[in-house]
Amino acid sequence: MAPPEARTSRPEVDALLAEGAVGYALVRLRASLRRHGIAAALLTDPVNVRYASGTSIMPVWTMHSIDRYLLVPVEGEPVLWEYASAPPELRSPYPGIEVRAATGWSVFGVGEQAGHRSAAFAADMTRVLRDRGIVDERIGVDRLDAYGFLALQEAGVHLVPAQLAVERARAVKGADEIELIRRSVAVADAAVTDMYQALRPGTTENEAWGRLLGRAFALGAEFAECRLLASGPRTNPWFREASDRRMQRGDLVAFDTDLIGPAGYLADLSRTYLVGSAKPSARQRRLYADAQDFLADIIAELKPGAAFDEVGERLSRRLPAAYHAERYPFIAHGSGLSDEYPIIAFQDHHAGEVEDGMVFSVEAYVGVEGEDEGLKLEEQVLVTSAGVEVLSHAPHDERLSAA
Numbered sequence: 024m025a026p027p028e029a030r031t032s033r034p035e036v037d038a039l040l041a042e043g044a045v046g047y048a049l050v051r052l053r054a055s056l057r058r059h060g061i062a063a064a065l066l067t068d069p070v071n072v073r074y075a076s077g078t079s080i081m082p083v084w085t086m087h088s089i090d091r092y093l094l095v096p097v098e099g100e101p102v103l104w105e106y107a108s109a110p111p112e113l114r115s116p117y118p119g120i121e122v123r124a125a126t127g128w129s130v131f132g133v134g135e136q137a138g139h140r141s142a143a144f145a146a147d148m149t150r151v152l153r154d155r156g157i158v159d160e161r162i163g164v165d166r167l168d169a170y171g172f173l174a175l176q177e178a179g180v181h182l183v184p185a186q187l188a189v190e191r192a193r194a195v196k197g198a199d200e201i202e203l204i205r206r207s208v209a210v211a212d213a214a215v216t217d218m219y220q221a222l223r224p225g226t227t228e229n230e231a232w233g234r235l236l237g238r239a240f241a242l243g244a245e246f247a248e249c250r251l252l253a254s255g256p257r258t259n260p261w262f263r264e265a266s267d268r269r270m271q272r273g274d275l276v277a278f279d280t281d282l283i284g285p286a287g288y289l290a291d292l293s294r295t296y297l298v299g300s301a302k303p304s305a306r307q308r309r310l311y312a313d314a315q316d317f318l319a320d321i322i323a324e325l326k327p328g329a330a331f332d333e334v335g336e337r338l339s340r341r342l343p344a345a346y347h348a349e350r351y352p353f354i355a356h357g358s359g360l361s362d363e364y365p366i367i368a369f370q371d372h373h374a375g376e377v378e379d380g381m382v383f384s385v386e387a388y389v390g391v392e393g394e395d396e397g398l399k400l401e402e403q404v405l406v407t408s409a410g411v412e413v414l415s416h417a418p419h420d421e422r423l424s425a426a
Contacts, residue, residue: 043197043199061161071165080109082246091103091104100121102123104123107124162181165185194378212416223299226298244290259395276296290403290415314400331367338367354386
């Protein structure tokens with residue numbers, strides 16, 4: 024059985040979301056919109072809707088079908104247009120959000136009526152904007168589809184991108200968000216531990232991945248954004264997804280959880296394990312040591328006030344040159360309701376600096392181009408003014424990490 028802290032009930036989630044996480048999110052989001060000169064954000068991305076309302080209904084489905092959307096004005100309370108069939112208990116725990124029935128216009132649901140339905144959506148939205156006195160202001164949108172976007176343009180709404188403003192708001196976590204992240208990571212730790220203990224030669228990659236997800240789902244996780252798991256010669260290069268390959272004694276098996284936990288928050292950590300009772304090779308031990316050293320270097324650089332570009336440049340020089348051709352795209356990235364802003368990269372940096380309350384996943388993939396093994400390690404960490412706290416505690420393979 025998993026430890027009690029790996030389980031999170033719906034009442035516990037609602038209590039953390041109600042005034043805490045959602046209230047904090049709305050304060051940050053309104054401030055960010057104001058700095059970007061945006062009067063209101065119309066959010067259709069389910070991750071953004073969840074951030075600003077505490078609600079989630081069929082999150083994978085609504086990534087490709089717009090059946091619910093949220094308007095967050097800088098002044099005044101939000102309005103959530105909810106999926107028509109949603110049961111009342113799934114509505115936002117935050118008391119200040121007005122809820123209306125959504126007008127869906129997905130081709131899946133309405134076929135050739137999509138244009139007519141999106142026009143009705145635009146007319147309704149325009150009335151709300153007019154009632155709020157902002158119909159002539161800049162209105163931000165995140166992932167609105169072509170039907171909705173064109174309908175609002177036709178209605179005369181001045182549309183601008185909102186995603187950067189939203190991501191900047193999401194980048195710094197409040198206390199209740201951090202608690203929800205801890206709970207997601209605890210679920211991932213328990214699922215990884217279960218999979219590690221069950222690894223045997225002859226197990227397929229798909230079976231191992233299914234074991235991990237099965238345990239995570241039993242503990243309340245929602246879905247995984249990817250299915251990155253590879254063994255033996257499939258570990259180099261990275262980004263191969265689980266297959267029907269059977270693992271052999273002495274193989275490395277490397278994976279990335281990319282797990283959306285019981286409250287919607289990402290648990291993003293990676294481990295590499297040795298399959299069976301084999302003794303690790305010198306190369307395997309060297310890869311593991313180099314990955315651990317690079318993670319330690321990253322964590323040491325994550326201090327409030329550190330500039331993203333300067334950190335990226337320094338760390339780029341610390342990764343051994345032999346690994347640059349196959350290196351992971353990012354050094355670190357924000358982890359909240361998904362992989363998110365900010366990114367610390369090897370090159371092509373963006374502006375900004377590390378802040379107290381940011382949560383990062385720090386990445387190390389080490390593999391030499393042309394070789395048949397590579398190794399992935401990743402930790403999820405919280406940056407505070409007192410130092411960096413490592414949130415992920417899934418076991419490392421002591422045979423690989425031994426000096």
